[in-house]
Amino acid sequence: MARMPTVDDVALAAQVSRQTVSNVINAPEIVREQTRQRVQEAIDRLGYRSNASARRLRTRKSSTIGLRLDPLRDGISGAVLDRFVHKLAEQAAARDLRVMIFTATGPEDELAHIRRLRDGSDIDAFILIATFHGDPRIAWLLEHDVPFVSFGRPWGAALDDPRHRWVDVDGRAGVRDATAQLLAAGCGTVAYIGWPSPSGTGDERRAGWEEACGLAADDRIRYQVTTEDGVDQGAISARHLLAMSVPPDAIVCASDSLALGASMAATEGGRGDVAIVGFDNTPVAAAVGLSSIDQPLDDVVAAALTLLFGPEGDTVLPNPLSNEEPTSRLLVPRLVERRSTHRALGETTGARGPGNH
Amino acid sequence: MARMPTVDDVALAAQVSRQTVSNVINAPEIVREQTRQRVQEAIDRLGYRSNASARRLRTRKSSTIGLRLDPLRDGISGAVLDRFVHKLAEQAAARDLRVMIFTATGPEDELAHIRRLRDGSDIDAFILIATFHGDPRIAWLLEHDVPFVSFGRPWGAALDDPRHRWVDVDGRAGVRDATAQLLAAGCGTVAYIGWPSPSGTGDERRAGWEEACGLAADDRIRYQVTTEDGVDQGAISARHLLAMSVPPDAIVCASDSLALGASMAATEGGRGDVAIVGFDNTPVAAAVGLSSIDQPLDDVVAAALTLLFGPEGDTVLPNPLSNEEPTSRLLVPRLVERRSTHRALGETTGARGPGNH
DNA sequence: CCGAATAATTTGATCGATCAAAAAGATCGC
């Protein structure tokens, strides 16, 4: 393959200097229109493309975001992050940013990768996903001045370090709204299947149910099952709830895995009328007609990029020193209604919700 | 943040020239051991990291692989590609390669992205996924000398262009083996639910069943259902099969979506004893205990990288001119047994197969 | 102990772009 043309080749062809060519590309407003056109034409004719490495070397920015892929889960909830990755790739391209992915065996390893990529100026900023209680990554990144934003709020200590930029989805509000919606539609009792505490995300979701369920303290305990995530666990928990003397009319679950299990258990037990709601709106939920609380990932990604790069552009803002600018965003998810809640919520929204295509 | 040290800083500290520092990193064998140690020590002390952009500019290679993420599917099978992405990120890191992801709205758009990334020398090589009948990308990439390998064999025209390097999974063999296994275990009749023709992958899988099912021509037609992919479709098809005068003892499906539907239908109909086998071994299959034919993605990725870069190293081999070297690999998948086939295949492998946990 | 051969190290040029500052060209008031 022939050598790619350089700025000098274009400059020669358009009879200008290389800097003018560079300006046409990076700051067209300072070039006289007539000149700009001549240069642009030469660019098009020669098929010039600026060399990313050279530019990055000179400008000291790579316009690349690093993202560590979460370890594969066997559950079905991993799909949220996959959707996140897609959206990120899409929106990053719109800002002329690139996305580089990598894997790591744990937080320490992840930080080692980040350091390597950062020091080699492979990457300008990172997006952290799946923050957890006592996450060591946040302190480290702040400490080392690595620009980053996390999808997931800080849990535990250092809850409000203003330098930490994060975006998260308000699971509490999501579950609360869904629960309220079911109650308003006439469900007498709404039960909940969730994860054991402490789990940042899980505790929030449960709190949402508690706020909206309208049950007395003792009933709040009876109509709530705590279990690890999983389809089987969901089924077991649902059987337990449905065997109660006054079984619930609806069950809200902390995940689609649990909801899928619950749904199967309800069908098997001849209680297909019980409304079931999952969380995450995974492809599986869509495939089996399970209503689910959907995280607005488009907005999450947009917010994350805005916190990192500002409303537009591809230059990272350094980690802020104080929170004069907002450094976090909490977005509200909403229920996508499908078959599993039709008896309760009616068919107004159609058999297939958004996300179904 | 202080400026990162450069080769010159290290050279000064170790009292050698910058080229020697460079050699310690890239060709340690030509440096005297004593010198090497001194330089290495300086590197460690200063925390030197070579600047990726500068190196790429000079060496004219980016050591980066581009990968277009497939559009999100609503089905549950997209997960295979997600697993592929993970494995790729893992194995690429082991070769000191980076992986850059992007999305596109269609083949044309994808090629535009590829061209841009390639011409800007952002990327050395591409991995194409989800090849299809009449795929325009392959010819274009060959035409433009863009090094690439595809996960998915060529379908249709130009079936054997020796310049095209590809890796694929032998779905025919996978289905054939699974069917044979079921028959050997005592299932009298094994039915099949698959996709309509023409579908490269789908036709292969069906052929595998036809080869192994041992049915006469007319029975091969009766015990085979053709339908679009989807959980609902799987359920409908399975009900049809189970309503036959002599229902099958086992059903092999072209996907986990179909298999999930079939499995639910069988349970509902009180025929939980019918063995069900899916394809792709998605997280959902693992979650609900569905036996499934698993694509050996580790091997797929390893083979793809070997075809692109040779047995080791991070320098791309150009698209070959002829097939003196093998330019493709066809790998055999294998059945992961779970609950859905336990009645038929026994519990020897335990309730949870590999890929669980 | 010398010169040839080999090993180890250094020097100068270069990859392709942008920055910073200087130079040239255009515009304007008076």
Added chain:
DNA sequence: GCGATCTTTTTGATCGATCAAATTATTCGG
């Protein structure tokens, strides 16, 4: 018509590494 000001374009240096070739150090046979 001329300097001051603003706009547009050009020049020289630089980002941080590796390549290619030159230089210096070491080894070894006779």
